[in-house]
Amino acid sequence: MKFQEISGKLTGFIKKYNYLTEDGHANVLFLLKCLVLKYLSDNHRIDFERHKKDIKKKFTFDYIMGLWADEPIQAPFWDQLESSALVIGDDIWKWVCVLVEESPSLEGENPGLIGSLYEESLLINHKKNHGIFYTPENIARYMAANALKKYQGADALNNIRILDPACGSGSLLSAVYDHIILKYSDTSQINKGKRHQMLLQHCLIGVDRDPIACLVTRLILTLKGGNYVNPLGIFNGDILTEDLVAAESIDVVIGNPPYVGHKEIDADYMKNLKNHYAEVYQDKGDLSYCFVYRGWELLKPEGQLIHITSRYFIEAFYGKPLRAFIKKSFRIHEIVDFNGLRIIAGVGVDPAIIRLEKKEMVASNQVLQVKRFFIKNHKVETYPELIQLLEEESQRDEPSENELFESFEIEQSQLMDDSWRLYSPSTQRIIEKIEKKSPFTLDNVVQSFQGIITGNDKAFVFDRSDPILKTFEAEFLKPWIKNKDVRIYSVAKPQMTILYSNTIGTIEKYPQVLKHLEKYKQKLKNRRECKNGKLPWYKLQWGRDPEHFERRKIIFPYKATQNRFAIDEHNCYFSADVYGMILKPRLYHQMNEEFLVMLLNSQLYNYYFKSYGKKMGDNLYEYYPNTLLRLGIPDINEEDIRYFKDSYDRIIQLKKNGDHELFSQALSEIDDWFYHYFDLTQAEIKIVKNKS
Template identity: 30%
Template sequence: MNNLEKVKEKLKLLVTDFKDNNSYYKKLSEADVEDKLVNELFVNILGWDKKDYEKRAKVRRGDKGGSADYAFKINDRIVFFLEVKKVTIPLDKEADEQVISYALSKKIPFAVSTNFEQLKIFCVEESEERKVIFRAFSNPDDYLTKFDDLLLLSKDSFEQGLLLKEAVKEERLKKRVSIDKVLLEDFWRVRTLIANDIEKNKSGKYNINEKDEIVQRILDRLIFIRKCEDMGINPENLTLEEIKHVAESRAYSHLKTLFSKYDQVYNSGLFTPNKDNDCDSITINGEIIQTLIGYLYESHDKKYKYNFEWIDADVLGQVYEQYLGKILAQTKSGKAKLKEGQAHRKEQGIYYTPTYIVDYIIKNTLGELLKDKKVDTKKIKILDPACGSGSFLIKAFDYLNEHLSKDSDTKQHKLDFQGAYSVKTSILKNNIYGVDLDNKAVEITKLNLLLKAAEKFRKLPSELDNHIGWGNSLIDDDAFEHPFKWTGDFQEGTFDVVVGNPPYFNLEMLSDEETEFLKKYECYAGKSDILYYFYNKGIHLLKEGGILGFITSRYFIEATHARNLRKYILNNCNILRIIDLSKLEVFKYVGIHTVIIILEKGQRKNNKISYQEVLDFNNINNNVNLILQSSLSEDSWVLGEKNTLKIYNKIEKSTQLRLKEISIIEQGQKSGLNEAFTVDEKIIKEYKLEKEFIRKLVKNSHIHSYNIEERGLFLIYASEKMNPENAPKIVNYLEKFKKSLKARAEACDELYSWYRLQRPRDQSLFDSTEKIVVPYRAEYNKFAYDDLQRYNDGGDIRIIVISSKEFSTKYILAILNSKLMNFYYKNIGRKKGRVYEYFVEPLQKIPILKISLEKQNSYIKLVDKMILMKQKLAFFGDKNTSETAKLEDDIEKTDNEIDELVYKLYGITEAEKKIIEESLR
């Protein structure tokens, strides 16, 4: 009997027992149903452990929702909610809506309700236009007849994402609308409505940014009030809903009165009249205010009702991040309009961090620190130097609050009715710090943290204004706009934890003055990314033994220009963890491949780094490899499994000779306008272009292992030697592109003639009788032989010209295309998802073994055979014949023969071959 049969047998016994003793089970309380039936079903049959779920105390306030009975988790992430009823209570619409509302507000796609006699699985993010019931079991016998459906609720199923896959396959999640998207659309609507009303009443007094700040302050206050209402802590039971029913002319004055009462109770600065923000002195149309208030109770289309108690701060944070993503712009008529196009925070390289990433980083930084009983928790300082809407600080708040609440002194203090409140306010006063260059993001962070600490009739700390700062974290010079001074509470070297998701963009986006300022950082390099400086600054800010946790682009691991950063990290920190997320799409539709890195400031001998490449974040703790930090240098970091690294090091040490010592490696030409300089035979004939300046063209996509696919394209090679006198027809042809050609950067500055190539490169190299050509990006090694003097347009290839007479080009080609060198390059090449970048520096590092020219002949013969067979196969195109099948078999056989020669050359054993070939699958 296999495991599945055993599970089904257990289920049969449970169902039979329930049917035989039905009258007994109908008398059970809800709690007893949980203990005797639900636990049996979910724990003993569906494989969940008691530590996998959180059982929550019920909270009832009239018609307000309470806590879900169970929140089931995988790696601390909620995957579904479960609501349990007595056997005698039917699963009606009210019961359905209760558990759906929990999941919808928490952005969890699944919810389950059961009284054991029935069970329903809800696909919660589904549009209300269609049924949200995903699977239903109308009686206990259904558990057996629909056994496969029931297994979708097993722990194994959630670990593999089977329920989600099934929902997507059935298109039940295709048109889902999550609550943050609906709320965001409503926020955008009122943003322009209020801004335009301000313009109507105070024409010309405020610029567009001032209007936006007024709108945001009003919105911040309203969200705080709505959160208080749904938590049942609104002073004097005052609600915004009452304002919906007063006369329009009095709506805003009533609202300002409400603001005043909240200021008296909470005294946080949020409701205090502010000379820098005129939302208390202006008048806004009552209809607009009532519309806005209405949107905070239910969506504009009346489909969704909002319960702000259950909208987590991180969900609200995502809404606000996207809210900030559009800029309020002013039209010629003075009206406000949201600027369409790419979100301006994304233009700055800023992306909202998914909750599961935030959880992981806080758990492995602050969480690790809290395990040390010698640490005084109340004095821990946590900083996010690019805090955005505060997601990392919110999670840090939760961690500290939970930890302090478990402390024995705090438990005793909770006997005092102010105890829990004191813990929360203490955290805001002493532990949490953040900085952001976007002032609106700073205000949102403050709001989110205040919402965390809000308690009925308790004043909120005003110190938050001194803990969440506005400014440029990297620049402290008053000569620049919005410098941030790391003094006082923000003094460098005083933080225990630094966390965040710093922005990613190249320094080319900065002004010359800003770039010049950054030269004072140890990590400075001319073509570096701004994130390097956040690492540098973050380490400076830590105290000795402090921990840094960032999620960033992973390029610094291999990038040439990150050499100084890698050196700085190695010289100042113990690297605790590196989590490679390049095969996961953490930031959707952005194309950035990421890594989580956890560092401890300080140095210890023999530090071992926990490294893993993650395919599924649910299995984050699987396949961890330990790497000695001393094995890394300022050169590209080679990270991987122990046996893989052993083989890599063997190849490294096999020879001192590198490809750069026997060759010249060059990037392909760049014209700066492909459509002008890339031509075909038809254009050449039609315009009678001078053939002296025409070259065969090869592009990235034309290159395969050993051969180049002929596409009939050519390059107009307009070097400094070409001019209107010796190539009048070409210059005449290029005239139609003249405007675009003159707009190219260097052409604008007249550094070269408008008809010239932007980067013509060394002509003699491309005219070599033979050379090797490689695409700049490929999933595996694709080195091709070129004896037709091909050129390039776009810089998307690299060429290798063998300069030493002691090496045959075809011998080197055999090595480069081998499985062994494919394996080697995957350890040194810069990764972009599943693709590797073939740039000059890593190519130069490839180790080459020297053998006699006579011994090279066996490689040359096989390469000649490969080139000929691949040319023949290309001739057949997509045709499948017995001849093409034989050719493919012969190509594979010859490829294997080359691999065997190269394995033998580098002394690779059979066991090592197996590891290499497994890693390439």
């Protein structure tokens, strides 16, 4: 309630007094001063009542901190943002006094609360616009404890340098500070004071592009001490492009780097990054990849790096260079894979924690610890319990069994650059059995293609009952389906039609089509391919090869909760959230669409793909061809092909008839065939059934 009440007062102020200044930063600075003033007053470090009049006249960080220090401070506390004292009217000053004197007390509270209030109340849309998502306290505590595992004893920490390269409001540095003070300072205030000064002036380093976030970090660290100390290691700047920290001068890098994809990055900035970070940052890589490389540059030999970051790099196609770099440049101590649990509130990114040690050479038998959460319907309010379990587990010498996550070791040398398959021993045995009897990959037997991008669906896609379709030439009208229409073994009857204009030579020959498309001409002309002259304004943005659609093919959704493959017999065209596959020429093996669809829809291959497929949220997977086509495919004989052809026909007929019981029975028979073919034991079959 304390947090919510104060947060409500801050947001209420912004709504009521937003005219205080046209500069939004000044409003935030004003409220931060109010919070600092309240914290110092509630914790009896300044006498608010005694200094009321002077504070109103000199409402600056320097003056407030000077009251705490009992003398004017020598160096400006944060001169990048504050140039002069703010003139405060009587109404606003009354609001300040109510906040300081009548709001719930902050006595004894961790100053990190100020960072939480800043993030909750003052950022509004700023976080999402900049790919910034701050680290929850419990995760920060876990990361701090693990980042410092190597440094045992107070003496080991005397000269340690710890960097957060994108420090935000300081949650990770705050957690590091708390861990060191709690574990390595004795109870005397003198000792704590010395440790406080050492941490703020020598040990803790933070960098961020946001000057206000840097200010919040400074405030939190300063307020943690009984006496005023000015932090010297917090810098406003860009760690990726500026030389703010010397190479190989850092012992520990602890970070939550921004999650920013290539589409959100300025072109010139991206070019600069690709020049400097070419080894890890290519094509459609994420900005966070650069932070790993930069951390490696700044770390001393055998220095530690721990990041909470998007888990996508583990499997993503464009994460391959980063995976190769990590494997050769670091010893991987631990990967915590939350497996789609979005444990940072309000963030549509699936996180993982990775802990690394900079090494020139990594032993061939080096093992790493994997902790991976099981897929369950966890509620947001239970997430703190999950993190607590992680903390308890990290304090044990041996991993323990629990129902929330699995913990196992794998050899670092087993991690392949194409994808890090983090298999438990039981999963490893099952996958080995599949791949031992699979001489091909799916890529060997099929060619994949993506659906169409129109560039403006309103111009080209219609409900099939739309009367305007009768005015168009039939040769340009094609059945149209989307992701939701692709089901296991079947494709829903198309309810939409696409005007496939890419086969139109001269648009003027078709006046009704021209009349319709001219309504959208300006928007169509603004598409990139039209602007650069590669595409006439009336054509689809990415129409693909029509011959791929005008044939029998296997189709599947780009994102799905489980394998959903079907044979399209009706020459459907489809949107970019659907992919198609056509068989390659059969040069040396038996293969047909029926067998592939039954194989890919089986429980075993659902389990197989999910063992390494790119996870997106609690129970959603990305069926991107670069990942899917790595599936191993067995080479079966003509007799087996006939069996699957007959079984497929039976399954399709049962599905049409709506005979659910016999349909399920037929699917079970196919599943059993594959279990037997790949020599799975009853225990392994049980694992597959429980997890697929």
